[in-house]
């Protein structure tokens with residue numbers, strides 16, 4: 001093997017002409033060849049977080065989902081719950097977006113019921129699971145109580161949610177437990193995520209637990225030695241009094 | 247139709263930590279190197295700037311930087327009697343995707359394995375007698391002493407912050423007295439510890455243990471590495487693991503190697519290019535190159551003199567199986583090697599809840615922690631214990647981001663008012679003492695190709711068959727109480743113990759420390775690669791990454807992964823280039 005000599009020949013072949021790589025260059029990008037770092041200053045990729053036009057739930061579904069979230073994280077006088085945090089808006093946008101569609105998930109069949117250690121195995125992506133499970137839940141509530149979930153008392157709602165969580169209530173076609181686990185997870189996400197995604201409105205959940213949010217420099221506080229650190233939270237949008245435009 | 251491309255000297259399949267390491271050394275030696283990376287270009291100012299890097303939903307929960315399961319995933323089952331089902335989204339581990347690989351969203355906890363870890367079979371058999379039936383633990387074929395200069399170099403590339411415990415045989419105060427002898431101190435002093443580590447340290451000392459600062463790739467001060475790359479002091483922002491660092495404070499391929507490479511004319515990187523298979527010469531003794539596909543769906547054949555698999559253990563194993571290289575492992579007969587000895591990590595811990603004091607977990611960093619090593623490897627006498635190996639016990643302050651981390655005491659329900667109020671009461675007042683345990687190889691834990699499920703190109707997914715073994719369970723049962731005792735000494739109101747019980751669960755995040763599948767060793771009958779990480783079957787095919795580990799030690803892998811990569815690339819440059827062929831005679 002005589003690497004150094006071939007290197008010269010290769011260079012003329014690979015890099016001398018553009019013909020070889022050009023057709024696919026739009027797809028598989030080519031970097032290097034002594035050209036330095038391929039980034040432009042101030043060309044960051046801010047997150048996509050949905051808009052006010054994004055919605056997935058029907059009005060009835062929205063009402064039911066809002067009622068479920070309100071029981072998972074209640075407004076109990078101690079601090080804001082899912083209602084004040086506007087978790088429903090977060091969920092609606094998430095379901096309308098790539099997450100709800102399961103776009104990044106592996107959704108090929110065959111589908112089978114898995115063991116407890118095999119994770120999500122529904123044939124539906126998250127939004128589809130919500131839709132099917134909500135229809136089942138509605139049927140269940142109407143059969144039992146002659147009213148939709150949102151119209152039931154808090155105690156009745158808690159009992160149903162607990163039944164789903166404990167696998168005592170089951171649905172046809174979709175798993176009530178899988179839906180319960182997913183909506184609990186998503187509700188916690190919406191409660192605590194950055195407000196840019198629609199939930200945690202005005203950073204209420206961060207205020208409530210004392211999380212200072214998306215700050216990135218705590219060097220002055222490392223030696224806190226167990227004392228409380230009082231810093232108002234900041235979101236990726238800034239906070240009142242932080243942005244110069246405020 | 248597959249388009250033929252002109253030959254290069256070396257192809258690197260995947261461009262994460264190991265890809266960057268091989269590329270730097272090989273281009274410095276004058277070779278023409280091409281890296282093919284499945285994912286996109288990524289760098290600090292564009293992809294994890296401090297104006298948006300601290301986005302927990304985007305980066306952790308929506309997997310902003312990880313491999314998408316829709317690209318390819320693994321199927322999983324606990325044992326051979328079950329039907330493996332696809333991990334439809336990631337959970338227990340999070341493979342990387344894109345330039346820098348998992349090296350972008352790692353923590354930076356940078357350990358060296360113990361000298362005895364590299365000779366786990368011979369060392370333990372000599373001390374305790376034959377290994378039990380079914381345990382397939384082996385020696386690496388390379389020793390700690392041989393790897394030492396390479397550990398040292400990687401630590402300098404990364405600017406690791408720590409306190410040496412064993413400098414050329416001299417045991418130093420404040421360091422880890424159990425570590426192998428080091429030829430040099432860490433390039434930087436340890437990070438500044440915070441409240442929880444102070445408590446851990448005091449408690450551990452009271453118990454007669456030797457706490458030491460976790461070797462960290464989060465900078466304790468400004469640093470310039472041997473390649474001239476500048477790193478900035480860590481700001482303890484707490485958005486470290488699962489996030490890229492917007493401050494140039496975490497060592498990653500981007501901050502330590504890649505900018506230097508991009509200036510070299512003999513280095514080329516193609517992104518959004520996924521390697522489908524390694525092609526072989528008709529006589530089957532050499533790799534001729536690789537076939538890859540870009541995002542347009544066009545296929546290319548890229549010939550090369552040397553191919554290095556740097557695509558992470560899971561994909562390296564799958565590529566070998568798909569390319570029909572080596573004999574697939576058969577758990578029935580114990581024969582075959584590719585896919586053998588898949589291992590993971592056994593984690594447990596004890597959470598301390600305080601009443602008065604605040605732990606302020608948001609003031610943290612990926613590798614900010616104190617650890618003790620008394621219960622790791624063979625640092626303690628295992629006679630009569632019925633297991634080998636161990637783990638470190640550490641208290642880290644990291645990850646106090648509220649979606650991921652909001653511990654509540656035992657008995658509090660998982661939702662509702664009581665849960666909410668408990669989260670508020672405890673969010674800023676908890677810390678965890680964790681056990682990071684080894685995983686010993688067992689005959690029944692392995693990787694092969696799934697018979698049913700395929701990726702987007704129609705090729706079989708990798709199938710993972712894994713459960714914790716008797717050794718794992720005894721190991722964790724022995725060490726978790728020590729963690730609990732340290733935790734109880736830390737002065738909190740109460741301690742909750744999370745034991746390692748039940749079967750391995752593929753969902754909650756544990757660690758991205760998948761090992762084995764392409765293991766190295768001394769005998770082609772029992773290993774995929776020789777001591778230089780060279781395939782026993784195709785002499786111009788080299789393999790990088792933790793897939794080389796015959797079993798997993800009780801540490802995070804990357805220090806050892808990097809040392810093996812530097813060791814292997816030195817063998818290519820110093821020996822293989824002069825005389826291409828097997829570097830070890832079978």
Ligand SMILES: Cc1cc2nc3c(=O)[nH]c(=O)nc-3n(C[C@H](O)[C@H](O)[C@H](O)COP(=O)(O)OP(=O)(O)OC[C@H]3O[C@@H](n4cnc5c(N)ncnc54)[C@H](O)[C@@H]3O)c2cc1C
Nearest residue numbers: 260262263264284343347348353354355521758791802804
């Ligand atoms: C959240 C997290 C935290 C971690 N924390 C720590 C820690 O604190 N300490 C520690 O020691 N380790 C840690 N690790 C592990 C560490 O990141 C890995 O050990 C290390 O990055 C492995 O290097 P690698 O080169 O083998 O793989 P990677 O760095 O993952 O690179 C592999 C690359 O190959 C590419 N690729 C895969 N398949 C193909 C294909 N077919 N064609 C082309 N390209 C392909 C991938 O896209 C990827 O970019 C952590 C990992 C994660 C995910």
Ligand code: SF4
Nearest residue numbers: 480481483486491611
């Ligand atoms: S904790 Fe430090 S190293 Fe980690 S992302 Fe923040 S600034 Fe970077």
